[in-house]
Every structure is written in C-alpha cells, then in structure tokens.
Amino acid sequence: MVAKSEAFLLCLTVLVLSATVVLGYRGLGVDNPQDPEQRLQQCRQQCQQQQRGQEQRIQCQHRCEDRYQEEMRERGRPGQGGDDDPARRRFDDCRQRCGHQHPHDEQQRRQCESRCEAQYEEERRGRREVAVGVQTHEDPERRYRQCRQECTQRAQDKRQLQQCEHRCEEEYKEQRHREGNPRQKKEETTTGERNPYFFDRDSFYEQVRTEHGHVMVLENFLEKSEFLLGIANYRIAIVGLNPRAFLVPHHLDADAIYYVARGCGVLTLVCEEKKETHELRRGDILEAPAGAIIYMINKDSNEEFLLIKLLHPVSTPGRFEVFYGAGGQNPKSFFPSFSDEILEAAFNTRRDRLSRIFGQQRKGGIVEASEEQVRALSRHASEGGQWPFGESKGPFNLLEKRPIYSSRRGQMHEADGDDYRPLKQLDLRVSHFNLTEVYMSYADPVPRAYHGHSFSPWWGMMLGSLLQGSMVAPFYDSRSTKIAVILEGSGYVETICPHLSERGRSREEGGERHEGREGGQRYQKVRSQVSRGTVAIIPPGHPSVTVASRGRNLEVVCFEIRAERNVRNFLAGRNNVLKQLDREAKELAFDMPAREVEEVLNAQGDQIIVAGPEERERRERPLLPMLEIAEAFM
C-alpha cells in the first residue's frame, strides 16, 4: 500500500496535450470580432506577440493584410458575406447546433464550431475561385498594375516591396495560365469546393493557446470525408512553443510520434517509476507511448520550437483526450474532480491544503520558464536521460540518415521500423522531402534583336527571381496513405482520384455521361494549393505529384500509414515502372509500335525529383514568357 501510494504521488506530475498553431495566424477564438478592421488589428497584435523574428512578424502581418483585403473584396460584392448570404446562414445554423449539442462541454463545442468555420471558409473559397476566374478574364494586365500599385503604397521597405511584387507576378502568371486552359480552370473550381484531401490552417482547432505557444489539432479525418476512413484512427497535431516556453505535464489516451520541424528543446517522459529526458532538434523522431506523462521546454531564446505530432488513439477510434494531473484551474487538474474525502485519504492531507495546491495554477497549458529553469531542465537531459532499464529509446534523427535521394533539386529522407522501433509497432513510415530552389543559369543568351528593348527595372527583377519550381515525379504508393504536413514554402499537390469523378457523375445526371461511358473509367484531377501549416492527403493507389512554387523551398514531412509491404511505384522518370512492361504489352496496351512508346517513356532522364512544369516550359521557350509579360507593360 505504501509503495503504491508513492507511485501514485510520482504520477502526480502529470499532463496534457499539445498541438499548435503554426503560424500564429488567427485563432478560431470564440471572441473573434465581426468587424474586419478589428480583426486586422487583432491579427497584427497576435503577430507581434507570437512571432519572434522580425521577418516572421512581417510575414505574419502580410497574411493578416491579405486576409483583410480578401474580406473587403468579399464585402464589396453584393450577395456575398452579407446577412442574406446562404453560406453565412448555414454557418450560423451550424454554430447554433454546436451550442445545442454540447451545452456543457466547452472543448467539444469549440471543436464543433471550428468545423463549422472551416466549412464556411471552404464554401467561400470555392466561390471566390470562380469569381477570380471571371474577373481576370476581363483584364489581367490591369489587375497586375493595380496589384503593384498597392505594393508601392503598402510596403515599408525595399524587401517588402519585392516580396509583394513577386506575389503580384505569381498571381498574374497564374491567371494567364488559367485563361489559356479554360478546361483546367473548370476542373479546379468544381473540385476546389469539396476537396477531401486538403486541410488548410483553419482546419485546426486550438487545444491550448497562451501567449507563450499553442497546441493545434487537425479536425477528425472521417468527419471531413468518408474517403478518409482508412486513416480515421489517426490525428495530427502541431505544438509550437515560443522561446523558453514550457508545455506542462500531461498524458494522453493515444500513442504519439513527434517530429521536430524547427528549433530545439528538451522533452521528458515519465512512466511508472522511470523517467527519460531527451534533447530534441530538427529532424528528430520520438515516440511518446499512450499514458506516459509528457512535458517539454523550448530551450532556445530566439527560435520557435515546433513539433508535428501523429496521434494514434488507443481507446475511442479517432478521438483522444488530454489529462492534466499537475495543474490547477487552468490547465484544469483532474485531481479535484475526485470526491474530497477520497482525495484527503489518498494524499493523507487536509482538504484546505489540497485546494491550495490544486487551485493555484491559472496561467494555462503553456507557461514561460526562467533562464535558470531552462538550464536546469536541459541539464537533466545531459545527465543521461535514457531509461535506466532495457534498450535505449532515444530519438532517431531522420535528416542525419543517408537520403534515399539527393540532387541539386532536393533531398528525400525516410525512416521506418528498422530505423526506429516504435514505427514498426505503429506500422508507420516517416518521410521528409525538401525541394530546393534551383537557380537557372543567367547565361542563357538573349537574342540580339531583343537587346534594343529598354526594359523597365521590372525586367531586372524578373532575372533576379529566376528560381524554378521542382517537382516530385508522379508516383503512387501501393498500400500507404500519406499524410503530408507542409513545413515551409508553397506549391501544389495534384492527385488523380476515381472516387470523386464517380460522385460527380452520379450528381450531374446525364451531362457528360456519353464521355464517361466511352472511356469506361473516369478520373478526377484534384489540386490542392499547399503552403506552410496546411495538410494534404494522398490515398494509396492514387497517382500524385507535388510541385514547388517558384522561388521557394518546399519542405514537407509525411506520415505514411500502413508502411509494411508498401511499395512506391514511380510513373515517370528513369525508374518509371511502366518501362518494365513487355514490348508486346506496351504495343497492345497503347495500340502503337513499342518503339514509339519507349521513346516517350525514356525521354525523362531524371528521376524522383525532376524539373517542374514551369521550368520545363522555360527551357523549351526560354524567352517567350518573359517577353509576353514585359510587353504588357511597355
């Protein structure tokens, strides 16, 4: 009995969960002001408070402003965003329902409301895409000039100006591109409204948020779409700790795999009478088994400590809970929920002392530590943090493993159960790829005829931004579903899905039925515009590509569910799986001489990470796109 109550006391240090907001970008707070101006102010303030680096703050503020501009544009258009807007009405109804469904459970209600909001955003976005398409049809050049004018007015320094103008340019090109491909535009907007494979930042709800950091949890996959049933028992969360922030002890009814995306910190796990403390840095993978008490600290005094977490609930599929033992009012400790007499007996302590200890903490789940406390906590890690018994359970660093692929275009790393045991138990593989910026040679000769043109300074900028987007060659995974979390940069993921076209077909009645019957099989292209803090899903068997935007690295970490016996088949490039088809099979399948088929299959000499569409286009016609754009302004 004595030993037991000691163990119990040990466990007293307990607690909670995590998740985050990646970008300090607007929370889904209940007190979200209705007035866009106010929202803009609030958003800016949050940037000031939450983002440390100057550059991060500026980027954060840009996002606030972009959002504000968007909102103002919305409002300027009659019938949208107003009270008579059906989407808005649906949103209000949805929120009301949440209130009725969860009258007593604050957390549940907020989760429910976040879902309403995500849905509303998605609807609005769908409409906006259509609207942008129509508008740009009128005059992309005018819009471009307007955009640049706005930059000049808004930018506070040269660097901001360049970034802003770069965005205008991207937008302009995108619009020109769509105009040239009306069919593509249509496909994108029809699926853009309900893309089950993409989660934007608003799909996360706050589990913890204080001025020192945040834990954000991605909405439940199954609630998003029936097509995500295969990963329904996994959840994604993001933990972001500001410098010297401490995530208080908690435990979960879920196994968790952490991936360190940025920064460095110290994480401690306590289980029964054992304690292990680990120093963590970028690239580390660490398991925290269900029930273990977890706490961590950002030991850096400048950089954010950012972790991506995959959760596998052990009790209710797709749901998990956070338990704080050590805590008070906020985070709320579970201890005082016991009957008083039980608590008194268990701790052998009088009621008033107990209510003091469990009534004090009100600072929330993430608090700030002193430099001394940070130093002490770090020291525990260096004092040998391993389990005293059994095998070492230290983190595995993914980025230090030899990459499975590396070139000037990027690197790809992978770790599975052979590298880190807990991944085997969870049938999981973690991969990371980074599509790096590729500088095209500036030495491409400019034909003499063009030398006479007096190009604006803008021409110079064009040269300065000759960074090309690379892409991961088309492939499909045989059994794994990939959950890809974008850590840095932007780009898009294009996935081919037969399910969605099925659904579309039955909905649209007739229409293109003829085409459907002739082809037998129909596929829907689903394009997800990804950026930092968003999540894309790639289901097994579905061919998919990932393309980086120009001028930026695209860094992604993927959790691959059902890794055992998974095979990745590339569909283009040197290792294209189709190359292995017998000559006769090629002839019969393509109804064409095998030689011709092979010529096409062999034309791509690179593999895995190859030149993206923009770069290829430029290589084929190095000057044309630039001149087209330049002409518009001369």
Ligand SMILES: [Cu+2]
């Ligand atoms: Cu599908």
